[in-house]
Amino acid sequence: MHALSRQQLVVVVLLTVIWGINWPVMKLGVTAYPPLTFRALSMWLGLPVLAAGMVLLKVPFRIPRRDWRELLWLTATNMLVWHVCIILAVRSLSSGRAAILGYTMPIFSAVIGALFFATPLARRAWLGVSAAALGVVLLLWHELTHLAGRPWGVLLALLAAACWALGTQSLRRTRLLAAALTISFWMTVITALLMAALAALFESDQWRWPDRTATGAILFNAILIFGFAHAAWTYLAKGLPPVASTLSVMMIPVLGVFSGALWLGEAVHWQDWTAVVLMMAAIASVLWPARRAGR
16 A cells, blocks of 8 residues: 655645535536536636646646647546536435536546556455445435436446546556646646537537636636645555545545535535545555565
């Protein structure tokens, strides 16, 4: 198991808080505003923030031409499918349940790694995955009848999670030598272009100036999600084993559930509290230092 450095731990904490509270923020943003347009605007407004950070840190923008094919694959699996599917799912599901379904990603990641990438998992890692899976089941306990009437939202969220898991595995094994910020910047550019095209194709008849709530949600996503969180995730995914990088942020759906309950009045049950304990056990299975081997 991989012990996090202090810098990685700080990034994990910030990422967890920002991504966790963003689920009700997204729900507020897309309730009365076209979801694909919401996402496209967030990306385009976030790109200058990300670019300014790269200039400040003196990170180069250039990616060699030979690496663009791999960059397109990483973009599709890590960003494009995820953002299209999950923003549509958020509109049809509660914010907390969309977060839970989206964060089945570590389970998909562990299975994909074991089946297709010959990544053996330690017993403790499998226990962590099992605890996370049980937490997901508990958090969905009171939603089963509702989900039966919203199959497309559920399927979209699970497709997003599975594709993101594949992208995480690919990002961990990438041959790109570019910095994490550079990769994140160009993935965001490509996704923003394609998202804008999809919004124009399917939502142009709904375009209008966003109200105050949608504007606040767009700015939150632009500055904190696309200006920071995606670059932070790329940094973690490149530097940590896939299970460590994914299970280490499993508190995100827990924050999504409880922030949704606080802001949007979504119900919280005993299964939610039990799931908190299971999610923390899943995180501990990854972050707790392994016992040193005896001489």
